[in-house]
Amino acid sequence: MENEQYFEVDHLTKFFPVKKRGQFFGKPIYVHAVDDVQFTVRKGKTYGVVGESGCGKTTLARMIMHLEKPTSGRMLFKGQDITLFNGKQMKALRRQMQMVFQDPFGSLNPVRTIRNIVAEPVRVHHIFQNRQDEKIKVQEMLETVGLSSSDEMLEKRPGQLSGGERQRVGIASALILGAEFIVADEPVSMLDASIRADIIALMMKLKEEKNLTYFFITHEFGMARAICDRIAVMYAGKMVEVADAASIVDHPLHPYTQLLIDAIPPLIPDPNWGKNISEGEVPYFTVPPPGCRYHPRCSRADELCKSEIPELVDYRDGHFAACHHV
Ligand SMILES: Nc1ncnc2c1ncn2[C@@H]1O[C@H](COP(=O)(O)OP(=O)(O)OP(=O)(O)O)[C@@H](O)[C@H]1O
């Protein structure tokens, strides 16, 4: 079952209509947030999506979770087309698919107790007949994510917890229904550096114990390199390189991937580090540049790059890149 096509996305696209100041009539203008993306997540693996702010990572995650409707394209979970699933079908699917959010401060209801927050999914699905069984399950989940299961903890509110503890609560509620596919949108980017590694270690431990599959979003290539089996690099709504982690780290083919790798801070601090990292312009998404979207920032760009969009091409055993000058 290793190579099972577990979660697949085909030509997935999201354009957001935007109003420009002074524009009342005429053609609507769209932000090309996710533009014709396709990929396959394999069961039991961690699929990473890396890219800078605004490249479309959250939009992609929200479409997968049906929090955002795709403009076009298809999504398949275990071979079943879920793109047009209605609310009732999605509710059933949430027993298998859950999301861990970026913001452990904003994503938990501040007035509810930890007990109620973690129990919410099992209540929605009417899993338990009595409150005592539910309480035991909530306590088990708190222990699973490394939190105390004391009555004192159960009655706390999110505001009484640290950021790391809140994210553990978020993970507990994502896992309480027994979900096997977890979409994690930058789960540690808002946490202090000192506790990030703990949360990542917890997620990796749970992955092994529960045979989870992760769709893991991060803007740090170093993070993706450390935990992902396969990595997709996104730029301006498009995937520009997709490969197994070892292959993309050792032989990056796209200049943008190289730039992200160059931006990984060294383990041993080096005063010269970062001097050659280029800071190019961020493209204007409503009017993507013709040709390759990366060409305005690219040192390899020539006339071809300015006119023709490069397709994702398999250069070596499943190592894909979209660049005219690999
Ligand atoms: N609801 C919306 N309406 C209009 N534009 C949107 C909406 N949501 C996202 N966008 C735009 O779509 C693009 C992609 O946004 P998205 O949040 O998916 O990026 P991201 O990669 O998650 O960025 P970050 O790293 O900052 O979280 C951005 O240009 C953003 O401004």
Ligand SMILES: [Mg+2]
């Ligand atoms: Mg985001």
